[in-house]
Amino acid sequence: MEQFITYLNTQQIKYSIGDNSITILESLNLAEVRIKHLPDNLIINGNLNLRLTTIKKLPDNLTVNGDLCARATKIKAWPKNLNVKGSIDLLRTRIASLPDNLTVNGDLNLEQTPVKSLPANLKVKGNLALRGSHFCNIPERFDVAGSLNLSDTKIDRLPDNLNIQGDLNIARTKIKKLPENLSVSGDLHLSRTKVKILPDNLDIMGDLDLSDTRIKKLPGNLKVGGKLDLYGTRIQKIPKDLTVTGGIALGGSKIRKLPDNLTVNDYLDLGFTKIKKLPDNLIVNGYLGLRAIKVKKLLKHSNVQCTSLGLDGAKIKQLPANIEVKNSLYLSYTEIKQLPDNLELKGDLTLRYVPIKKLPDNLTVGGYLDLSCTRIETLPENLKVAGNLNLSSSKLKKLPKNLHIGGDLDLHNTKIKKIPDNLNVNGTLDLFRTKIKKLPKNLFVKNELFLSNTRVKTLPSDLKVEGDLWLSSSSIKKLPDNLKLNGDLYLQDTNIKQLPKNLFVKRQLSIRNTKISVLPEDLMFGSIELDIKKIKNIVYKKCHSIKAFIFTVYLQGEIKLVYNGSLIGNLEEFEQFTDKLFLKAEADEFKQMARDCAAQLKQKLSLE
Known part of the structure; x- marks a missing residue:
C-alpha cells in the first residue's frame, strides 16, 4: 500500500484514507504504468483504466463508480465483491469464468478471452461482446439490453425466442439455422456462417449481412430497414416483395435477374456478376456498380436512372448516351478514349489506366479526379477540381495556369519540371520522384509537401507548408532561415550539413543519416530522430x-x-x-x- 500511496502523491491524485480502505476522489488512469498490485478495499469515484499494465490480480472489495478497463492485462480471475457502476472491458485478459447473478450496468467486453459460457442470470444493461473468445454455449435465458457480438466464436446454435435490442453479429460461426421467433432491433450479421435458409416475413430494422453465405433464395416478404449485403452468395434473383430501405450489394453473386420497376434508395452493386439484362425502369438513387461485367449490351437498351455509375474494368469504349450521371463516374481500367464536352460532375471522376489522351474543355469535377497512369500530357485551361487531383505516373509534362484544386495534387513519378508561381494547394502536394529542381514563388501547401527523391537543392524563403515537409533522399543542401513548420520535417538520407537559423518544427524532426553534427541553440522541435553518436x-x-x-x-x-x-x-x-x-x-x-x-x-x- 505504501508504494501505491507514494504513486498517488507524486501524481497529485486526490484521495482519502478510511478504515482499512482508500478512496480515489477522481478517475484513475494507470494505463501502461509499471504497477503490479493494487490494495484491497479500493474505491474509485470515477473510471479505472488498467490497460496494458502488469497487474495479474484485481483487489478484493474493489469499487469503481465509473468504467473499469483491464484490457490486455494478465488478470485470470474475477475478484471477490467487485462492484462496477459502469462498463467492464476485459478484452484479451485471461479470465475464463464469471460469477452467477452478475449485473453489468454498462457494456461487457469479453472479446478474445478464454470464456466458454455465460453465468446463470447474467444481466448486461449495455452491449455484450464475445468476438474471438472460446465461447460455445449460450444460456436459454440471459438479459442483454444492447448489441450481442458472437462473431468468430465456437457457438453453433442460438436459443429460440431470442430478443436482441441492438445488433446481433454471428459472422464466421458454425451456426446453421436461425432460431424460432428471433427479434433483432438493429443489424443482423450472418457473413460466412452455414445458414442456408431464412424464415419468411423476416423483419430486420437495420442492415442484413448475408455475404459469403450458402443462401440461394431470399424468403418471402423480407424487410430490411438498412442495407442488404448479398456479396458472394448463390442468389440468382430478387423477389418482388423484397423491401430494402438502404443499398443492395450483389457483387460477386450468382444474380441473373432483377425485378422490373426496381427502385433502390441507396447503392446497387452488381460488380463481377454475369447479369445480362437490367430491368425496365430501374432507378438507383445512389451508386450503380457495374464493375468488370459486360455492360455494352446491358446499357444499350436500358432506361436506367442513377446518381453515380461505376464501370471500372468494364469492356466499354464510349459512354452510353441514354444514361445521365450527375454525381460520380468511375471509369478506371476501361477502354474509353473520349469524354463529352462540357462534362460537369458533382462528385468523382476516375480514369486510372484509361487510354484517354485529352480531357474535354470546360470540365468541372466536384469531387476527386483520378488521371493516374493515363496518357494525358496537358490539362485544359481553367480546369476546376473541387477535391483531389491525381496525375501520378501519367504522361503529364506541364501544369496549366489558373489551375483550381480544392484538395490534394499528386504529381509523383511524372515528367513535370516546373510548377507555376502562386500555386495554392489546399491539401497535399506530392512531387516525389519528379524532375523538379526548383520550387515556384509564393507556393502554399495546406497539408504535406513531398519532395523526397527530387533534385531540389534549396527552398524559397516565401514557401508556406502547414503540414509535414518531406525532403528525404533529395538533393537538398540548404534550408531557409526562420523556416516554421507545424508538422514534421524529414531530412534523413540527405547530404545537408547544418540546420538553418531559428528553425521551428512543431512535431518531429528527422536528421538520421545526414551530415549534421551540431544542433543549433535556436532550434525548436517537438521530437527528434537522429544518429545520437554523431551529434557533438x-x-x-x-x-x-x-x-x-x-x-x-x-x-x-x-x-x-x-x-x-x-x-x-x-x-x-x-x-x-x-x-x-x-x-x-x-x-x-x-x-x-x-x-x-x-x-x-x-x-x-x-x-x-
Missing part, C-alpha cells in the same frame, strides 16, 4: 532496465532534456514528467541520470 553538442545515456534513452542539449538559453526522442523541457520539467510516468524507484534512477547528463553537458560546453 549533446550528452546521452541509456537506461537498459526500461529500454529508454535520454540526452541533454543546450537550446533557447537553457539545458533541455530529450526522452526517447521527445523534447520534455528543462531539468525541473523533466523530473515532473518522470514522476508521472514511473514508480518512485525507477523515477529516482532516471532523474539522477538526467542530472548527470546535465552536469556533463555544462562541463562539455563550458556553461556557467
Whole structure:
C-alpha cells in the first residue's frame, strides 16, 4: 500500500484514507504504468483504466463508480465483491469464468478471452461482446439490453425466442439455422456462417449481412430497414416483395435477374456478376456498380436512372448516351478514349489506366479526379477540381495556369519540371520522384509537401507548408532561415550539413543519416530522430532496465532534456514528467541520470 500511496502523491491524485480502505476522489488512469498490485478495499469515484499494465490480480472489495478497463492485462480471475457502476472491458485478459447473478450496468467486453459460457442470470444493461473468445454455449435465458457480438466464436446454435435490442453479429460461426421467433432491433450479421435458409416475413430494422453465405433464395416478404449485403452468395434473383430501405450489394453473386420497376434508395452493386439484362425502369438513387461485367449490351437498351455509375474494368469504349450521371463516374481500367464536352460532375471522376489522351474543355469535377497512369500530357485551361487531383505516373509534362484544386495534387513519378508561381494547394502536394529542381514563388501547401527523391537543392524563403515537409533522399543542401513548420520535417538520407537559423518544427524532426553534427541553440522541435553518436553538442545515456534513452542539449538559453526522442523541457520539467510516468524507484534512477547528463553537458560546453 505504501508504494501505491507514494504513486498517488507524486501524481497529485486526490484521495482519502478510511478504515482499512482508500478512496480515489477522481478517475484513475494507470494505463501502461509499471504497477503490479493494487490494495484491497479500493474505491474509485470515477473510471479505472488498467490497460496494458502488469497487474495479474484485481483487489478484493474493489469499487469503481465509473468504467473499469483491464484490457490486455494478465488478470485470470474475477475478484471477490467487485462492484462496477459502469462498463467492464476485459478484452484479451485471461479470465475464463464469471460469477452467477452478475449485473453489468454498462457494456461487457469479453472479446478474445478464454470464456466458454455465460453465468446463470447474467444481466448486461449495455452491449455484450464475445468476438474471438472460446465461447460455445449460450444460456436459454440471459438479459442483454444492447448489441450481442458472437462473431468468430465456437457457438453453433442460438436459443429460440431470442430478443436482441441492438445488433446481433454471428459472422464466421458454425451456426446453421436461425432460431424460432428471433427479434433483432438493429443489424443482423450472418457473413460466412452455414445458414442456408431464412424464415419468411423476416423483419430486420437495420442492415442484413448475408455475404459469403450458402443462401440461394431470399424468403418471402423480407424487410430490411438498412442495407442488404448479398456479396458472394448463390442468389440468382430478387423477389418482388423484397423491401430494402438502404443499398443492395450483389457483387460477386450468382444474380441473373432483377425485378422490373426496381427502385433502390441507396447503392446497387452488381460488380463481377454475369447479369445480362437490367430491368425496365430501374432507378438507383445512389451508386450503380457495374464493375468488370459486360455492360455494352446491358446499357444499350436500358432506361436506367442513377446518381453515380461505376464501370471500372468494364469492356466499354464510349459512354452510353441514354444514361445521365450527375454525381460520380468511375471509369478506371476501361477502354474509353473520349469524354463529352462540357462534362460537369458533382462528385468523382476516375480514369486510372484509361487510354484517354485529352480531357474535354470546360470540365468541372466536384469531387476527386483520378488521371493516374493515363496518357494525358496537358490539362485544359481553367480546369476546376473541387477535391483531389491525381496525375501520378501519367504522361503529364506541364501544369496549366489558373489551375483550381480544392484538395490534394499528386504529381509523383511524372515528367513535370516546373510548377507555376502562386500555386495554392489546399491539401497535399506530392512531387516525389519528379524532375523538379526548383520550387515556384509564393507556393502554399495546406497539408504535406513531398519532395523526397527530387533534385531540389534549396527552398524559397516565401514557401508556406502547414503540414509535414518531406525532403528525404533529395538533393537538398540548404534550408531557409526562420523556416516554421507545424508538422514534421524529414531530412534523413540527405547530404545537408547544418540546420538553418531559428528553425521551428512543431512535431518531429528527422536528421538520421545526414551530415549534421551540431544542433543549433535556436532550434525548436517537438521530437527528434537522429544518429545520437554523431551529434557533438549533446550528452546521452541509456537506461537498459526500461529500454529508454535520454540526452541533454543546450537550446533557447537553457539545458533541455530529450526522452526517447521527445523534447520534455528543462531539468525541473523533466523530473515532473518522470514522476508521472514511473514508480518512485525507477523515477529516482532516471532523474539522477538526467542530472548527470546535465552536469556533463555544462562541463562539455563550458556553461556557467
